[in-house]
Amino acid sequence: MASSILDDRLIPVEVEVNEVTIHVRFSGGLQIDAPVSPFPRLANAQPEQRLRWQLNGRGYGIHWPDVDEDISVPGLLKLVGKEYGSALSDVA
Numbered sequence: 001m002a003s004s005i006l007d008d009r010l011i012p013v014e015v016e017v018n019e020v021t022i023h024v025r026f027s028g029g030l031q032i033d034a035p036v037s038p039f040p041r042l043a044n045a046q047p048e049q050r051l052r053w054q055l056n057g058r059g060y061g062i063h064w065p066d067v068d069e070d071i072s073v074p075g076l077l078k079l080v081g082k083e084y085g086s087a088l089s090d091v092a
Helices: 047-051 073-079 084-090
Strands: 012-017 021-026 031-035 054-056 061-064 069-072
Touching (some): 012 061, 021 073, 031 073, 061 073, 069 073
Antiparallel strands (some): 012 021, 021 031, 054 061, 061 069
């Protein structure tokens, strides 16, 4: 998949982070739970810092400005064993 190609069904619309998990719900309905441990700045952030997230690159990634953490959608999907292209078959 070329990094410039985005699919509207895989734009994060809900993100919740705790000490263990990053939960993401995408615009197409897919939901994933990824481990937060590979992202120590996010894992060690205060709860209120984890609440403040924003989309990067028209939905290609998620950014937490308070801890300067960026995670791409393809990276998150890969972390839970899904490739970007195959994840599209899991959404409406």
